[in-house]
Amino acid sequence: MYTLLIVDDEPIIADGLYEVFQTVEDLELDIYKAYSGDEAYELMKKTRIDIVLTDIRMPGMNGLQLMEKIHRQWPKCRVIFLTGYNEFDYIYTAIQYEGVSYILKTEGYERVIGAVRNAVLEIEKSLRLDALLQEAEEQAGTAKELLRGNFLNGVIKGRFYKNEINQKQFDELGIKLNACDRVVMLVGRLDDLPKGLPYSEITRRIYNVSLIAGEFLSSAVKYAYFTDENSYMIWLIQPGENTWQECLIFVKGNIEFIQRSCKESFGTIVSFALDDGPADWIELPDRFNTLKMVLSYRFGHDTAVLLTGRGIIKEDLRDTQEKSVEKLSLNRMKFEMLAETLEYGTEEDFFALMEELTRNLRTVRSMHNIVALEQYVSIALVVLSYINRWNILGKVAFRIGIHKLMRIDEHESWDDAVNYLYRLGSILFDIQRQEREKRAQDVVGFIQKHINDNIHIQDELTLIRLADLVHFNPSYLSRLFKQVTGMNISDYISDIRVKKAKQMLGNPDVKINTVAEALGYGTAANFTRFFKKMTNMTPQEYRDFVIGRHKDKA
Known part of the structure; x- marks a missing residue:
């Protein structure tokens, strides 16, 4: 759904174009009109405008001045100028701007509709944002580390099903591990941090630990490193060229060196808990929870903990529960x-x-x-x-x-x-x-009542106004209305107008001008155009038909 603003200081032109676009069915447009540049600008300050169809010569703020304000307020807005033969000096200035086109006033409604249709196509093309996506692709390397951490956090928190943890995901995120192989988990935590230590300093220390750990581990094993929201450091490890047994011995042997290096290099005390064997990826949530418990399972007053194996804590818990309970997930x-x-x-x-x-x-x-x-x-x-x-x-x-x-x-x-x-x-x-279903019915019922009560006030029937009444996005309201009623809001408004018009035209004492005003049409000519489009009869022809039918019955 796009917003179209028609601007012309001659009401007959603005109203005529407004009614013409109301009947264009293949364009989903929320249509506004203004009779001066100043009125148009005031409207633009309240509502997003996608396309402006405007006269170029108007009293007060002319079309060029309006265009400059449009580009400041809504840079992506397309501007179509309606011009005369003697206004090419203005047009030369206008077409220097991006998203600006013009048509001659003498070219007729079809040409105007075509220009608006082209503007819609240009907007839709621009929404693809090819250049922006290309730039994002170039910056993907920076974002990939964040995405990798988010994904691996999801793995250890149990957010993914087994089939979602696959090699394609790993390759796309740059995870240098085999999704079909098991993995052993190492969890680290900073200890004895001073109270009130700034978050930036905690982050710096964690980063330093990761660098030192990488220095010791990278020569013989493959691993993926990340942190969780509670500043736990996690390494998911697989063997390089060695066996699982050799891998575990290597990691276990180097953890103490990592601890000592962290303490001597920048005074940071780090505790580690190493799983006692490899696990399937889907088992990692339970392994992670247990290793966190292991890190809290202190012995005496030692602060730098190096524990290998979940068996330490399992032994204390084993005798207290049934075997079936061990399989319960408390993740x-x-x-x-x-x-x-x-x-x-x-x-x-x-x-x-x-x-x-x-x-x-x-x-x-x-x-x-x-x-x-x-x-x-x-x-x-x-x-x-x-x-x-x-x-x-x-x-x-x-x-x-x-x-x-x-x-x-x-x-x-x-x-x-x-x-x-x-x-x-x-x-x-x-x-x-x-x-x-009830909420949808209530919202649509409210909108239908508002339309019926305000069918004579055009400004109350715009999609943006209706969406504001129920605090919805206009596009969402449009979809919801069609989902519930099977018809577009604009079609519903037209249907109500036709029914009310037929009712009023059945009374020969009501003038056609009065009917036009009661339905929110500026002139009888605009109303006649709308009515004939909807019924294949002019208002007078319909009135004659109804009156003649009553006479026949009499």
Whole structure:
């Protein structure tokens, strides 16, 4: 949808062009008109204008002066001048500007419509931004490091499915690892940082650690390095020319040198936790969470920790839980993703995540198992938070017993509890669909009422004005209206005008000029042109037809 502004100090020309463009069906235009350069400029300060069709000679602000203001306010706006034979001196000045063209007033409506159509094509071509994309391509190397870090953070936070972690992604992001091979994880953390240390200094120290680690590791292993939002340093490592055993021995042997070098070079104490073996990419979220726990698993007063193997912490936890519980996923990121799928209304993704999160929960025997309890409550809190945020408790409670959500004792087994969550999830998505449809119907109903109430005020019927009323983007409102009603807003406005015109024309005491004014047309001629376009009859012909029909019935 593009905005067209018609400017001419002769109302009959401005109104005529306005009505002509209202009937052009292949151009999606939101059309405005102004009777002076000053009026046009005031409108431009409030509304984005894409195309201006303007007279070149006008009292006060002329077309050239208006063009200069247009290019300051809306640089991408296309300007089409309507000129006479004796105005070529003006035109010579005008065409020095980019995006400016002209047509003679004598060339007729079809030529004018063609000029506007060409302007639309130019705008659409410019939106491809070829030059900008080429420049961005040249700068992609700088951005690639950021993209690489974002992607790898997504991997260790469990944001991707197995098929999304592939060699094509790695090659595009410059990750020098094999997506089909396993990987071993090394996690580092700065320790004993002074309180109040500026973020820039923390970042500098992390960068220095990465340089030193690279110096020691790069000769024998392949790795990808990145940091997460909590300043953990992560290395994902694969063997170079050596075996996995040789790779692990090499990394383990060099970590102590990295720690000592960091302390002696710039006084930074770094703790490391190295995984006890390679893992599949899809296992990395659980490995990362465990290694972070390992880094917090201190011995005595030592600050520079070097721990290798998750077994240290696993041994303490092993005897406290059932074997099936070890398979439960308590990855925080998974619960955040579950909340996002519920918020965004992506039902298929929601239940895919639910299956992943609850598959092993169903097999836990004891209802008193605290790890299983945490798993269930974490999911239940996602659901409860959504219900509270959208204030839909009454609608949910009408369809399912909501008291069971936070009461484990209301369920006979974990399998029963999981089935309850599934039923509740289905109800939430059903309510979502109903609410979306109702909101769409309410918005469209409001717009339809506004159009009916203001059919005589042209300024109240522009797409931008209608979009402002409901706080929508104009293009989005246009799509939503058509989705709900099956017709464009402009077609709906025309339909209402025709119905109202037919109603008024059925009364022989109402003058055609009065009908034109009541429908927001400046002149009877403009109204006649519109009415004939829509009905294949002039207003008078329609009136004669209706009156004649009544006489025949009498």
